[in-house]
Amino acid sequence: MKIETIRNVAIIAHVDHGKTTLVDALFRGAHTFRDNQRIADCAMDSNPIERERGITILAKVTSVKWNGIKINIVDTPGHADFGGQVERTLSLADGCILVVDAFEGPMPQTRFVLRKAFEHNLKPIVVINKIDRPDARPNEVLSEVFDLFVSLEAPDDALDFPTIYASGRGGVATKDPSIPAVDMTPLFETIISHIPAPEADPEGTSVFQASTLDYDDYVGRIAIGRIFRGKFKQNQRVRVMHQGSREYTSGTFHDGTIKSLSWFEGLSKFPAEEVSAGDICSISGLDEVGIGDTFCDPDFPEQLPAITVDEPTISMVFSVNNGPFSGRSGKFITSRQIRERLFKAALQDGALHVSETDSTDAFSAAGRGVMHLGILIENMRREGYEFCVSTPRVIYKEINGKKCEPIEEAVVDCPSDSMGRVIEYLGKRRGELKEMSRKGEFTHLEFTVPSRGLIGARTAILTLTQGNGTIHHNYSKYEPERGDIAGRQFGSLIAHETGQVSAYALEMLSDRGIYFVEPQDQAYEGQIIGQHCHENDLVVNACKAKKLTNIRSAGAEKNVRLQPARKMTLEESLEYIADDELVEVTPEAIRLRKRLLSSSERRRVERSAGVTS
Secondary structure, eight states, X not given: XXXXXXXXXXXXXXXXXXXXXXXXXXXXXXXXXXXXXOOOSSTTOOSHHHHHHTSOOSOEEEEEEETTEEEEEEEOOOSGGGHHHHHHHGGGOSEEEEEEETTTOSOHHHHHHHHHHHHTTOEEEEEEEOTTSTTOOHHHHHHHHHHHHHHTTOOHHHHTOOEEEEETTTTEEESSTTSOOOSSHHHHHHHHHHSOXXXXXXXXXXXXXXXXXXXXXXXXXEEEXXXXXXXXXXXXXXXXXOOOOSSSOTTOEEEEEOOEEEEEETTEEEEESEEETTOEEEEESOOSOOTTOEEEXXXXXXXXXXXXXXXXXXXXXXXXXXSTTXXXXXXXXXXHHHHHHHHHHHHHOTTOEEEEOSSXXXXXXXXXXXXXXXXXXXXXXXXXXOEEEOOOEEOOEEETTEEEEEEEEEEEEEEGGGHHHHHHHHHHTTOEEEEEEEETTEEEEEEEEEGGGGTTHHHHHHHHTTTOOEEEEEEEEEEEOOOOOOOOSSOEEEESSSEEOOHHHHHHTGGGEEESOOTTOEEOTTEEEEEESSSSOEEEOTTOOOOOOSSOOTTTTOOOOOOOOOOOOHHHHHHHOOTTEEEEEOSSOEEEEESSOOHHHHHHHHHHHHHHO
């Protein structure tokens, strides 16, 4: 039977197309909050890193009430690196709202999320957002969206999608762009009429599937998912059928008791005595649970189809920090603590794979991209962890006897005068130009590029376009390896000894390259303090102090003038390092270093490698 009082809808889009802002508008339109209640913009982005970067990282569930109907909304990430969050939460919904920027139109992640929505048989509503942009081109964008539906071989009923023209920031929507938008009523009406009500039997045997996991220090693991049949009550005895994960083998099970139930509205969770079929809720009290596990009646065991997530394409090695500054600022520095934190992250994120290595002090973590793993590293750093991370490496596969690598679809929007430099750069990175068009004052370029060729591409394209270019990319498929890609063009400046960096030393070495440190910073032997202006590494004494005498020199009063240090972000550091280098991550600092800190040890390894070759 259909549960007419509920609608379950996922909001999907490319990054920065306005999903979370549109959710804000739905909150206001449904009067979810008091009129005098102050709510921050992008209210669903509650994670501090989400607010700092202006992107959604974690999929979240909320709900609003409209004319007596509860609309459960799943706000999903738009960045390609967090596509795993999208894949596993689409099972919560019966329909989707595809949000597309009125100027940019469909982008690589738009294709990805829409393809996943069709795989889950979700009925789509297209929202052309940001119609208040001065460069908006809604009619052209609508044609591009329709072409995208056709290219993805959308079902016939999906091609007859309703279209809403909206401004999430303005909190207005309209079905006809010639009719001025007043409020969000047209979008609410379209959701109610077009998104199918969930079909479920509230009187049947209880079945729930965990689509995502949360964690609380007091109640432990929290399973968030949808009730597909029956009802769940507090203190109810249930059987957990495991899908198969690092901890549990597929087909195994255990019994437990539900300690608490909650349902979502606005930015809050509310305790419930009972939650019925068709609704989305959270269940706590069963610690032995993983993503995709089915909760059911112990007398009528049942397992729902597994939730599948695309495989990771990039891996890094997390290891114990063995540098001289180890333990100065970190609370969690041992291999056991790092291991527990990594495996906990893998449990909550189905797209993250963590495994042991040959060393007891190092662990391999594989994800969707540098940003995916970078967010994990940043979270651990803020929690007080201290460790080292290796350079990102792509994950190869052997297909039909050939070595294959992940290929991504990349889209670059850049000023026309820098188009040639961008094409040349991505060409050297084994990219192939597929399409070129004009979008206003910008040129729109579409490439297929190996994942390894895109490591560091974001920073390079910003430089090539004087900060005016953007690049977005998304995993497409595995193809035979495209050949060698040139590595970093410049060597590193390496500290000769441990001590305090002096302005005098940096001034004397100013013609040797760009520095990552400033005077009075602490540095140690083997730390990378800058980028050499030539291809080779250079060991320098950055701690050398000016010799003092009792003779006053002619330049004694001269002020030391230094170029500002280049402050490397975490992602830039991960993209910068070479195979023999590491990023040292601590709560207070991010440093670059050589894997072998001693210069004599590095020379010995180089000599032995030369003999071997």
